Amino acid sequence: MRSTNPVESPARTIHDFSRNPMLVYWEMTQACGLACKHCRAEAMPHPHPLELNTSESMAFLNQLLDFGDPLPHLILTGGDPLSRADLFPLIDYACGLGLEVSITPSATPLLTNDAITSLRQHGIQSLGLSLDGSTAEKHDAIRAVPGTFERTMEAARHAGRLGIPIQVNTLVAEETAADLPAIYHLLKNSFPVMRWSLFFLISVGRGKALNEVRPEVGEDIMRWVFDLVPRAPFAIKTTEAPSYRRIAIEKMRACGTSSSQMKNTAVYKGFQIRDGHGIVFVSNLGDIYPSGFLPLRCGNVRKNSLVHVYRESEIFRGLHSPDQFRGKCGECEYGHVCGGSRARAFAYTGDVLETDPFCPYVPGKQAAATMV
Ligand code: SF4
Numbered sequence: 001m002r003s004t005n006p007v008e009s010p011a012r013t014i015h016d017f018s019r020n021p022m023l024v025y026w027e028m029t030q031a032c033g034l035a036c037k038h039c040r041a042e043a044m045p046h047p048h049p050l051e052l053n054t055s056e057s058m059a060f061l062n063q064l065l066d067f068g069d070p071l072p073h074l075i076l077t078g079g080d081p082l083s084r085a086d087l088f089p090l091i092d093y094a095c096g097l098g099l100e101v102s103i104t105p106s107a108t109p110l111l112t113n114d115a116i117t118s119l120r121q122h123g124i125q126s127l128g129l130s131l132d133g134s135t136a137e138k139h140d141a142i143r144a145v146p147g148t149f150e151r152t153m154e155a156a157r158h159a160g161r162l163g164i165p166i167q168v169n170t171l172v173a174e175e176t177a178a179d180l181p182a183i184y185h186l187l188k189n190s191f192p193v194m195r196w197s198l199f200f201l202i203s204v205g206r207g208k209a210l211n212e213v214r215p216e217v218g219e220d221i222m223r224w225v226f227d228l229v230p231r232a233p234f235a236i237k238t239t240e241a242p243s244y245r246r247i248a249i250e251k252m253r254a255c256g257t258s259s260s261q262m263k264n265t266a267v268y269k270g271f272q273i274r275d276g277h278g279i280v281f282v283s284n285l286g287d288i289y290p291s292g293f294l295p296l297r298c299g300n301v302r303k304n305s306l307v308h309v310y311r312e313s314e315i316f317r318g319l320h321s322p323d324q325f326r327g328k329c330g331e332c333e334y335g336h337v338c339g340g341s342r343a344r345a346f347a348y349t350g351d352v353l354e355t356d357p358f359c360p361y362v363p364g365k366q367a368a369a370t371m372v
Pocket residue numbers: 242243246328329330332333334335338339340341356359360361363
């Protein structure tokens with residue numbers, strides 16, 4: 001049986017993630033001029049012939065309104081969203097519906113300063129850029145195309161000049177782990193960054209070409225991140241490593257941080273959010289997945305209601321219910337705030353509700369007296 005939650009459930013009054021996702025990721029296209037070693041999308045040079053066309057895309061965007069208040073934030077991803085000829089009309093359409101829209105373009109020749117300026121003019125709220133190395137040599141080796149480091153840096157500098165909030169996404173893998181401190185210093189000194197997102201690799205797509213860090217190395221990295229947060233000039237978050245929340249709670253408790261003080265921290269805002277709970281992913285073909293890293297197709301926006309699938313489909317209902325999780329994650333006192341990476345559990349076991357093998361924590365270690 002699960003013990004009581006270490007921190008009482010957050011944001012219930014604002015956001016019930018079993019009803020409304022915070023983020024909807026839309027893979028607008030698989031087309032991309034890059035061939036990154038860890039690409040989730042297994043991007044290809046040309047769009048899939050069956051990708052959602054403009055009118056189907058607009059019909060999908062209309063569906064997002066059915067979530068009601070609070071509306072999700074829409075993140076345009078790919079492939080390379082800039083390769084869609086109807087990108088700007090679709091951004092205009094989404095903004096006209098009242099949606100907040102962010103974008104994660106690829107560092108191809110399409111990512112010009114003019115394109116970034118146009119994104120700003122069309123109402124993009126923030127720009128996501130990938131930086132996986134502190135030098136051109138290191139970054140371009142991961143991205144497999146020379147010149148992507150410098151193009152990313154120039155895009156970030158230009159976005160900074162325009163005042164566009166920038167999220168930098170960095171891969172955490174055996175191949176990048178030692179370089180993370182240098183990447184941090186580069187970000188600190190090069191352009192204004194809103195958020196640094198550390199994506200802990202899962203072996204899907206081209207990710208199989210790179211290696212996940214071992215769990216104990218991952219724990220060390222997460223502890224380093226937590227210690228960095230108070231000094232960093234930007235927010236730092238982890239992706240596909242929700243056990244960072246356990247580490248943060250453990251460290252805050254060790255410092256005597258009270259439950260109410262914890263609720264004012266940035267890490268608290270991410271509590272509960274995981275694949276399929278707070279997040280939903282729609283592919284270039286309209287297929288609905290719990291996240292871009294969890295290849296369990298749950299429906300298609302061409303014929304299913306995204307809202308219904310998110311709230312009622314069997315897979316999503318399981319993902320909304322940590323009490324249904326199995327193994328350690330099912331017994332863990334951090335199950336509600338963390339819940340483990342459902343994508344990694346699925347990648348390793350084929351069971352989306354199983355234990356996240358990346359987490360070495362042994363549930364029940366936390367004495368009941370110290371629970372909040
Ligand atoms: S055992 Fe699972 S729920 Fe508990 S901290 Fe680890 S990943 Fe999170």
